[in-house]
Amino acid sequence: MVTIKQVSERAGVSSATVSRVINNTDTVKEKTRKLVLNAMAELGYRHNTIAASLASNKTNTIGLVVPELHGSFFGAMMSGSEQVLRKANKHMFVVAGHSDDAMERQEIDALLSRRCDALILHVEAISNEYLIKLASQNVPLVVVNRYIEEISEQCTSLDNVRGGYMATRHLLDLGHTHIAYAAGALFKADGVHRLQGHKQALHDAGIEADDQLIEEGDFQAHSGEACIDRLLDRQQQFTAIACGNDEMATGAINALRRRGLRVPEDVSVIGYDNIDYASYLTPKLTTIDYPVREIGEMAARWILNQAYGDARQSLTHILTPELIVRGTTRAI
Amino acid sequence: MVTIKQVSERAGVSSATVSRVINNTDTVKEKTRKLVLNAMAELGYRHNTIAASLASNKTNTIGLVVPELHGSFFGAMMSGSEQVLRKANKHMFVVAGHSDDAMERQEIDALLSRRCDALILHVEAISNEYLIKLASQNVPLVVVNRYIEEISEQCTSLDNVRGGYMATRHLLDLGHTHIAYAAGALFKADGVHRLQGHKQALHDAGIEADDQLIEEGDFQAHSGEACIDRLLDRQQQFTAIACGNDEMATGAINALRRRGLRVPEDVSVIGYDNIDYASYLTPKLTTIDYPVREIGEMAARWILNQAYGDARQSLTHILTPELIVRGTTRAI
DNA sequence: TTGAAAGCGCTAACAA
DNA sequence: TTGTTAGCGCTTTCAA
Numbered sequence: 001m002v003t004i005k006q007v008s009e010r011a012g013v014s015s016a017t018v019s020r021v022i023n024n025t026d027t028v029k030e031k032t033r034k035l036v037l038n039a040m041a042e043l044g045y046r047h048n049t050i051a052a053s054l055a056s057n058k059t060n061t062i063g064l065v066v067p068e069l070h071g072s073f074f075g076a077m078m079s080g081s082e083q084v085l086r087k088a089n090k091h092m093f094v095v096a097g098h099s100d101d102a103m104e105r106q107e108i109d110a111l112l113s114r115r116c117d118a119l120i121l122h123v124e125a126i127s128n129e130y131l132i133k134l135a136s137q138n139v140p141l142v143v144v145n146r147y148i149e150e151i152s153e154q155c156t157s158l159d160n161v162r163g164g165y166m167a168t169r170h171l172l173d174l175g176h177t178h179i180a181y182a183a184g185a186l187f188k189a190d191g192v193h194r195l196q197g198h199k200q201a202l203h204d205a206g207i208e209a210d211d212q213l214i215e216e217g218d219f220q221a222h223s224g225e226a227c228i229d230r231l232l233d234r235q236q237q238f239t240a241i242a243c244g245n246d247e248m249a250t251g252a253i254n255a256l257r258r259r260g261l262r263v264p265e266d267v268s269v270i271g272y273d274n275i276d277y278a279s280y281l282t283p284k285l286t287t288i289d290y291p292v293r294e295i296g297e298m299a300a301r302w303i304l305n306q307a308y309g310d311a312r313q314s315l316t317h318i319l320t321p322e323l324i325v326r327g328t329t330r331a332i
Numbered sequence: 333m334v335t336i337k338q339v340s341e342r343a344g345v346s347s348a349t350v351s352r353v354i355n356n357t358d359t360v361k362e363k364t365r366k367l368v369l370n371a372m373a374e375l376g377y378r379h380n381t382i383a384a385s386l387a388s389n390k391t392n393t394i395g396l397v398v399p400e401l402h403g404s405f406f407g408a409m410m411s412g413s414e415q416v417l418r419k420a421n422k423h424m425f426v427v428a429g430h431s432d433d434a435m436e437r438q439e440i441d442a443l444l445s446r447r448c449d450a451l452i453l454h455v456e457a458i459s460n461e462y463l464i465k466l467a468s469q470n471v472p473l474v475v476v477n478r479y480i481e482e483i484s485e486q487c488t489s490l491d492n493v494r495g496g497y498m499a500t501r502h503l504l505d506l507g508h509t510h511i512a513y514a515a516g517a518l519f520k521a522d523g524v525h526r527l528q529g530h531k532q533a534l535h536d537a538g539i540e541a542d543d544q545l546i547e548e549g550d551f552q553a554h555s556g557e558a559c560i561d562r563l564l565d566r567q568q569q570f571t572a573i574a575c576g577n578d579e580m581a582t583g584a585i586n587a588l589r590r591r592g593l594r595v596p597e598d599v600s601v602i603g604y605d606n607i608d609y610a611s612y613l614t615p616k617l618t619t620i621d622y623p624v625r626e627i628g629e630m631a632a633r634w635i636l637n638q639a640y641g642d643a644r645q646s647l648t649h650i651l652t653p654e655l656i657v658r659g660t661t662r663a664i
Numbered sequence: 665t666t667g668a669a670a671g672c673g674c675t676a677a678c679a680a
Numbered sequence: 681t682t683g684t685t686a687g688c689g690c691t692t693t694c695a696a
Contacts, residue, residue, distance in 0.1 A: 004691095013666075016668080019690065019691060048386075048445060050446065050688090070408055078401040079428075082427075091425075109378070110423060113380060114382065254612065276402075281613065281614070347675095347684095354674095383673035
């Protein structure tokens with residue numbers, strides 16, 4: 001491996017000067033710089049970031065934890081962050097936490113021991129306490145899709161209760177009164193909050209929430225199917241269903257059709273998240289928009305500010321969801 | 333920051349012993365190990381991977397380049413690789429090359445200067461020569477979704493000509509003779525090969541390929557829509573259309589419906605890739621399966637073998653696509 | 665504008 | 681089984 005030392009000898013300068021050329025620090029005389037650049041090219045020098053990081057105590061790398069590396073939701077978020085960080089010449093280390101406490105901790109540890117300059121965390125299993133403690137240490141960090149009172153300044157999340165409310169409110173506005181709900185995983189905050197919003201909307205409309213009309217899934221498409229099957233098997237009557245997310249809505253639509261019901265003629269369906277393919281479905285899916293990509297971008301910008309002192313950039317701590325009316329809902 | 337030295341002093345041993353405990357190398361007396369572990373816990377020691385990497389010249393990290401961090405296709409691949417590497421206690425550094433020559437090179441450089449032990453490359457713009465040269469250097473690397481004669485042993489790809497052939501063959505088998513084609517980006521090998529297969533199938537069936545029935549898109553959904561619009565605006569007659577990938581097929585279906593044509597009653601549509609949501613569409617999309625996740629896993633296993641000498645693991649160099657018949661195609 | 669030299673925190677011979 | 685010690689390749693004072 002070619003080292004700075006070899007380059008310096010070839011160029012007839014000190015290794016400190018070579019380092020200066022590489023990092024563009026201090027002023028190096030144009031002539032010396034040329035000399036060094038030539039030597040580097042001739043020798044095929046490649047900078048050793050590991051050694052540089054050790055010496056400078058900076059890695060120029062941001063760690064990102066997401067639940068999974070696949071899926072429209074996380075894809076959009078990663079992509080948003082990556083774009084912002086790349087422009088700032090920072091690198092990103094993406095790992096998957098798999099919504100498991102031990103795994104999430106382990107991945108955060110790995111990121112920290114790799115001395116990431118900052119962390120963007122989309123974790124679901126780790127406790128608030130752990131995150132609060134982590135935040136009190138020296139690593140800048142932002143928590144995405146989660147609101148923690150004690151470190152609210154470093155959190156950014158969507159008002160899911162409100163989103164859940166809006167979804168059901170939309171169905172109510174269309175005249176539906178028998179509204180089923182296919183909840184996301186209820187051990188996740190998102191699932192709980194969205195359902196909570198649903199119930200609130202019903203309540204405000206003077207309708208009593210009927211537990212028989214609520215089924216729990218796990219945010220995956222097939223669980224949406226299963227929810228419909230269970231509801232229908234129980235002969236529940238409903239003209240509309242709100243779902244924990246778009247995937248579940250997709251599954252629900254398929255199950256409804258399989259069982260001979262038309263969407264939206266017989267049953268209106270509303271999703272949540274507005275993932276990429278929501279508008280590819282037929283009819284296009286009515287849903288609640290979750291600006292994931294923007295959140296990914298925002299988190300990255302904020303991190304840039306905190307870790308590297310870039311131009312001020314604020315974090316919108318609680319974003320407001322938006323209703324996107326398309327083709328899967330209609331007036332009764 | 334707590335260092336090995338501080339831990340060693342606290343435990344009353346040498347730093348070498350602490351290192352041994354951390355890395356589980358050599359045998360350390362159980363009692364000393366306990367002593368060290370306690371000291372580490374008390375001091376809140378966190379291993380510095382950067383320093384370890386510099387000293388050992390290994391990072392236990394694999395670099396992965398994909399065109400984009402979002403999208404079902406890359407998501408599945410990343411996820412497949414991640415799963416395999418995590419089990420082997422290796423880490424993954426994912427970066428996006430954005431199908432741009434300069435960016436791809438730059439990202440590979442970044443990965444190399446971070447001293448990744450190995451690379452998995454899904455690059456689209458970089459030249460074969462560059463990859464061949466890279467492969468001749470000391471970093472183990474596997475090229476995904478691309479076949480390069482000179483380094484075929486390190487490549488894994490799908491036979492896209494064959495897949496394109498199969499798709500159109502399927503339509504022909506159903507009795508279609510007026511078959512349109514919505515090609516993917518033709519500056520990408522995948523786009524060209526799939527189209528080539530299509531033409532071959534027509535030729536073998538004694539049908540002359542009509543350039544008027546071929547439109548080029550860019551693998552995105554909206555380009556599928558545009559292709560249909562252009563074909564229909566030109567009053568082209570066709571009862572079936574094969575598409576460059578599933579996204580384009582999705583767009584095509586939407587455009588056909590918008591213009592009053594039913595799928596598959598009036599026009600049969602076949603996609604390519606079999607991405608996640610292909611089976612969520614209505615009707616479910618007939619397509620060609622591209623086992624992306626498996627490819628991601630396989631690449632990771634092979635890398636594990638090459639870079640760390642894990643149990644032998646071979647790479648399937650050219651995979652065979654598979655036809656998945658669902659609801660968007662029917663006999664004429 | 666440049667050079668000398670002391671680390672950064674860890675690993676890995678080699679010795680004991 | 682454990683300790684000593686010489687680096688790994690780079691950055692960064694401090695001095696010139």
